[in-house]
Amino acid sequence: MSLVHRAPDSAHHAEGPAPRSDGSVSWPGPGVGPWVGLAARLVVGGVWVVASLLKLPDPQQSVRAVRAYEVLPEAVVPTLGALLPGIELVVGLLLLLGLATRPAAVVSAVLLVVFVAAISQAWARGLTIDCGCFGGGGQVADPGSSYFWEIVRDVGLLLASAWLVARPRTRMSLHPVLFSAPRGHRG
Template sequence: MWGWAGLIIRLVVGGVWIVAGALKLPDPAASVRAVRAYDLLPESIVPTVGHVLPLVEIVIGACLVVGLFTRWSAVLSGLLFVVFIIGIASAWQRGLQIDCGCFGGGGQIADATSKYPLEIARDVALLVASALLVWRPRTRLALDPVLFPTPTEEARP
């Protein structure tokens, strides 16, 4: 039963990362603007984070979708969701009116604080899904068992 449920979780979380990263790639300046809007990082590293983050998201997503290095990809996924939850909560607490930049865009927007609870809830749900994949990384239709079989998987006909 877990194998199919795990596959669905892998595809959902991985798909979210791929979409999020792919929507940021065409406009790197918007990604940098989104990172800058949080006002949490030193300005010297904001451009690097803004440019690298979409690529990291796509790689994590692709690994989850194909089931490659699932546990480690899920660990990185979970860590990123924790960072995003902290960032959104920090913006909310400081009264910033910014687009989360999660799926492109970013910067100042009106009435952003009304969106923060839903964004945090979404990221918490995806964090829990990532944690499930850390706990049980072996799922259906994954490359991990093919490339890195356990002794019981090697014995199967």
């Protein structure tokens, strides 16, 4: 008699890896993955919400930040600078609430890839700008080693977003509460 409770196979596929032929499960097992996902959702979502709330009061500051990277045509800069904080807020709220987790994580990952590329090119070209990630932006006297740490931060957030793309089912998510069929009903 085994003291280890094994969920039905469908639960393994939904929340974690399938068991190996010897009955063991690789990390993060079916019980751990959703908790890792919750942590990823809260961290990435929280960062997006904070970043957007710091930018929303001064939309022109966000436009200056986008312009400082010197990669986009001027005709695009004002629109992108104005829209970016709103996009960040929506993505952050969706992740915090656990609604449309995979699509929100995809948008998050795409934004982070663009941000890493933008910061990397600014660093490589010798531009002295504030990334504008949490407000601010534009030219600064000396960004020092901030580019390196901004890239490290964004790569970490990118990895967390990628986790959520691959494994969007997490603990304390509103999505199954709002969009699941009642027990006993199948759609």
